[in-house]
Amino acid sequence: MPSPRRNADARPLAAAASSSSSSSPGSPGSPARGGGGGGGGGGRFEFQSLLGSRAPGADPACARLRAPESPVHRRGSFPLAGAGPSQAPAAALPEEGRMDLNPSFLGIALRSLLAIDLWLSKKLGVCAGERSSWGSARPLMKLLEISGHGIPWLLGTLYCLLRSDSWAGREVLTNLLFALLLDLLLVALIKGLVRRRRPAHNQMDMFVTLSVDKYSFPSGHATRAALVSRFILNHLVLAIPLRVLVVLWAFIVGFSRVMLGRHNVTDVAFGFFLGYAQYSIVDYCWLSPHNARVLFLLWNQQ
Numbered sequence: 186m187p188s189p190r191r192n193a194d195a196r197p198l199a200a201a202a203s204s205s206s207s208s209s210p211g212s213p214g215s216p217a218r219g220g221g222g223g224g225g226g227g228g229r230f231e232f233q234s235l236l237g238s239r240a241p242g243a244d245p246a247c248a249r250l251r252a253p254e255s256p257v258h259r260r261g262s263f264p265l266a267g268a269g270p271s272q273a274p275a276a277a278l279p280e281e282g283r284m285d286l287n288p289s290f291l292g293i294a295l296r297s298l299l300a301i302d303l304w305l306s307k308k309l310g311v312c313a314g315e316r317s318s319w320g321s322a323r324p325l326m327k328l329l330e331i332s333g334h335g336i337p338w339l340l341g342t343l344y345c346l347l348r349s350d351s352w353a354g355r356e357v358l359t360n361l362l363f364a365l366l367l368d369l370l371l372v373a374l375i376k377g378l379v380r381r382r383r384p385a386h387n388q389m390d391m392f393v394t395l396s397v398d399k400y401s402f403p404s405g406h407a408t409r410a411a412l413v414s415r416f417i418l419n420h421l422v423l424a425i426p427l428r429v430l431v432v433l434w435a436f437i438v439g440f441s442r443v444m445l446g447r448h449n450v451t452d453v454a455f456g457f458f459l460g461y462a463q464y465s466i467v468d469y470c471w472l473s474p475h476n477a478r479v480l481f482l483l484w485n486q487q
């Protein structure tokens with residue numbers, strides 16, 4: 186005996202099904218296909234609606250009702266679609282119609298990743314507020330935030346560039362300046378395109394921000410940390426312990442973004458990837474010693 190809920194769903198579906206000549210009341214609604222063909226009227230109607238609503242001029246209300254079907258149900262219907270005479274119209278569907286009802290593996294994987302991301306980021310956001318479980322570590326996290334901020338890095342690089350007395354130093358610092366500007370530009374561009382909101386538990390009390398910084402993907406601190414640390418490791422001669430410290434700093438800055446509740450884990454992970462890739466771009470477009478010298482002299486003349 187179908188429950189009232191199923192009957193309520195079935196009524197509009199039955200109307201749509203009536204336009205399909207292939208779905209006779211006696212057509213085989215096997216349990217696997219119709220979700221309970223053994224006397225369950227709701228199951229048969231559901232199956233009919235799949236055929237009827239795909240016919241030209243099908244009732245859009247049926248399409249709406251069809252949307253929440255489980256992916257498993259939809260997947261299961263395809264191998265059977267061309268099996269019997271009652272399924273013939275389904276076999277004749279255009280390719281895009283089939284895609285619509287058959288969510289890709291990638292889609293499911295992305296949704297699952299997103300759900301894990303949100304759950305994990307909330308769990309790790311232990312410094313998101315003063316009253317959070319690790320709230321007392323918040324000032325330290327904010328210090329790390331400033332250490333990876335754009336302003337100290339830009340001002341520091343400019344200062345060193347103006348104070349530098351060797352052409353080799355000026356060359357490296359000019360390239361670092363371009364790297365930092367490229368990073369700001371790319372991050373702003375992606376943030377503006379993706380427009381992913383920061384986690385709900387984030388307090389918007391960040392040190393100087395740009396308008397796009399209301400968005401969280403990717404983390405600008407993570408891109409900068411990855412870019413700058415790779416840059417330093419490649420262009421400064423440092424003892425091993427210092428090199429380890431640079432790498433640690435980059436990871437801690439990234440991780441502190443999630444702990445502060447500023448970002449989800451994927452924002453930071455992608456930020457690291459982007460920052461690492463940005464260094465490759467900078468390295469490829471490296472301003473030659475001659476060009477760096479010309480630029481520096483031109484700029485100093487103004």
Ligand SMILES: CC(C)=CCC/C(C)=C/CC/C(C)=C/COP(=O)(O)O
Binds near residue numbers: 401
């Ligand atoms: C030259 C110029 C446009 C400088 C702007 C420097 C500036 C205000 C950068 C913003 C840095 C920032 C707050 C990035 C956001 O980092 P997330 O890790 O929260 O994405």
